[in-house]
Amino acid sequence: MNALRRPGLALIAAALLAGCATGTTEADPGAPDAPSGSVATPDPSRAPEGRTPDGTLLVADFGSDTVTFVDPGRGGSGEGGAPIASVKVGTAPYGLVVGEDGRAWVATAEGVAVVDTEQRTRLALIPYATESGPVTTGEYRGGGMGIALAPDGQHVYVGVNVPGEDGAVEVIDTATREVTGTAPVGMRPFDVDVSPDGREVYATDHDSFDVTAVDADTLKTRRMEVAPYGTEGGLGSWLKPHYAVARPADGKLLLPFEGERLAVLDPRTGKVTIERMTANTHQHGATLTPDGTLLVVGTGPIGSDDEAPSLTVRAPDGTERVVPLEGPHEDVAVSADGSTAYVTGGFTRDGYWNGITVVDLDDEKSEPVRLTAGRRPLGIAVL
Numbered sequence: 001m002n003a004l005r006r007p008g009l010a011l012i013a014a015a016l017l018a019g020c021a022t023g024t025t026e027a028d029p030g031a032p033d034a035p036s037g038s039v040a041t042p043d044p045s046r047a048p049e050g051r052t053p054d055g056t057l058l059v060a061d062f063g064s065d066t067v068t069f070v071d072p073g074r075g076g077s078g079e080g081g082a083p084i085a086s087v088k089v090g091t092a093p094y095g096l097v098v099g100e101d102g103r104a105w106v107a108t109a110e111g112v113a114v115v116d117t118e119q120r121t122r123l124a125l126i127p128y129a130t131e132s133g134p135v136t137t138g139e140y141r142g143g144g145m146g147i148a149l150a151p152d153g154q155h156v157y158v159g160v161n162v163p164g165e166d167g168a169v170e171v172i173d174t175a176t177r178e179v180t181g182t183a184p185v186g187m188r189p190f191d192v193d194v195s196p197d198g199r200e201v202y203a204t205d206h207d208s209f210d211v212t213a214v215d216a217d218t219l220k221t222r223r224m225e226v227a228p229y230g231t232e233g234g235l236g237s238w239l240k241p242h243y244a245v246a247r248p249a250d251g252k253l254l255l256p257f258e259g260e261r262l263a264v265l266d267p268r269t270g271k272v273t274i275e276r277m278t279a280n281t282h283q284h285g286a287t288l289t290p291d292g293t294l295l296v297v298g299t300g301p302i303g304s305d306d307e308a309p310s311l312t313v314r315a316p317d318g319t320e321r322v323v324p325l326e327g328p329h330e331d332v333a334v335s336a337d338g339s340t341a342y343v344t345g346g347f348t349r350d351g352y353w354n355g356i357t358v359v360d361l362d363d364e365k366s367e368p369v370r371l372t373a374g375r376r377p378l379g380i381a382v383l
Contacts, residue, residue, distance in 0.1 A: 002330075004292045005128060009281075011194075017256050022082070022144075027094075030274075038372060039354050039374075040156045040354070040355075040373055041083070042082075042086050043082060043214065044250055046082060047084045047085045050118075051131075054338075055076055055335070055381060056071060056084070056382075056383045057342055058104060058117060058371065058383055059377035059378075060094060060107075060376070061374045061375040061376060062092055062346050062348075062378040063352075063354075063375070064122045064376070065084065065088055065092070065093070065108070066087070066089060066093070067106055068086045068374040068377070069083065069084050069086070069383075070082070070374070071083075071086045073371065076358075077340070077360070077369060078334055081358075081373075082372075083373045086118055087115055087175075088310040089107060090125055091108055091136075091143075094144060094145050094379060095145060095147040095192075095342055096147065097148050098175070098383060099136060100118045100150050100153060101153065103116060103123070107144025107145060107159075109124055109137070109142065110127070111144070112125070112158055112172060114177060120178075122141070122175050128158045128179070128247070129179045130160045130182060131162070133162070135232055140188075141163070142160075142162060145158075145159045145160070145189050145190055146159040146193075146204065146243075148237040149174075149194070149264060150198050151197070155172060155180075156172040157170070157192050158172065158189070159190070160188060161188050162228040165187070166185065166187055167184075167185050167203070167205070167226075168185060168210070168346055169182070169183045169203050171321060178301040181353075183201075183214045183219040184212075184331075185221065185338045186205025186208035186210050186223060187205055187206065188203055188205065188211055189203040189244040189258065190206040190242050191204040191244050192206050193243065193246045194246065195251050196370070199217075200213050202214070204243060204244045204255065207240065208223075209241065210225045210226055210227075211226055211267070213267050224272075224343075226263050226268040226270075226272055228257055228261045229261075230298075236257070242283065243255070243286045243331070244286070245264075245287060247288065247292075248292075249292070251267065251268075253267060256283040256294075258282060258302075259275075259307065260272065260280060261276065261277060262275040277296075278320050279310050281295060281298035281301060282297050282298065282301065283296050284347075284348070285297040285331030285344075287333060289338035290336075292316040292339070293315055294312070294314040295314075295334060297311060298311065298322075299329060299349075309324070311323040311325055311329075311332065311359055320354045323359055327345060327351070327353050328346050328349070328352055329357060330345070331378055331380055333380045333382050339360070339361055340358060340359065340360060340361060341361055343358075344380045346377040347376075352376050355370055355373050356371045356377065356380070357369070357371070
């Protein structure tokens with residue numbers, strides 16, 4: 001383990017420089033001095049008439065109030081790709097999820113937006129039942145963060161951040177577009193996942209070092225600590241859970257930490273086992289390919305001994321390939337055939353860039369392709 005990752009005063013002091021670690025208000029990402037980089041404006045002439053083509057990318061523009069539709073280029077490779085349209089959804093959209101009916105559910109600071117992705121229009125904005133303070137922007141804003149859809153498509157579950165306090169998971173009926181229930185969870189629910197059978201919902205509570213399991217029927221909750229480095233440092237620690245993936249084969253949750261440890265949580269028992277990882281970099285977004293390969297986004301260094309940004313490609317047997325990336329990244333989605341990964345450059349901390357990196361998962365010798373798109377894109381889905 002790196003020396004800087006040992007709990008103590010050095011950890012707390014260093015964490016003051018790590019935006020995802022503390023509760024300090026971040027600057028408005030739209031401010032002139034924000035490191036937003038170049039912005040590619042959607043080209044209306046490229047926007048298809050009628051239905052949005054399969055394989056189009058949808059990103060949540062955390063640095064704006066829109067989602068952006070992106071043509072992923074030739075064969076989905078990123079080459080020749082570009083943004084084709086944007087739709088206003090609400091302030092600082094974070095996570096998003098898309099159902100089989102083509103509707104996207106987007107967690108913004110104001111409420112959950114419902115977007116018809118086929119026609120590229122907003123259908124509704126559902127306000128939260130939880131009071132989360134004034135509508136603001138930046139990493140620590142109140143409102144929706146992680147979001148997930150039930151396997152049967154009947155409910156959406158959104159994690160609502162209440163700055164400085166425990167958050168909530170709100171249940172939305174997808175037919176009526178109304179909040180039908182609320183369950184208390186931990187602090188700053190970065191990610192929300194649903195068990196493969198749809199019986200439980202899991203909020204990854206970043207600032208309280210735990211995962212909250214919510215019974216989908218009764219909304220009863222139980223908290224399970226996931227802290228492979230311990231909890232010393234509290235809000236001043238960056239060694240916290242960020243994103244999780246529910247593994248279909250056994251329902252266990254996979255939570256990557258620092259490119260060093262993969263915490264495997266059995267939600268039935270609350271037991272956590274640790275597997276070794278090799279990227280040695282601060283990690284955020286994660287997803288699984290159809291064959292069970294785990295993709296994990298390495299955001300870049302937090303401690304002085306950390307490696308640069310990367311995408312970890314972890315096979316089901318635990319062997320890993322680490323793909324270097326240029327600049328910070330946040331989240332990842334994968335093509336339907338599992339051959340291509342799309343990694344957003346938005347990042348919850350400073351240093352983000354306005355684009356997507358495209359990684360060919362089948363050709364290990366190919367170089368990642370950078371595609372300019374969106375404004376600080378965080379959440380991403382492949383339509």
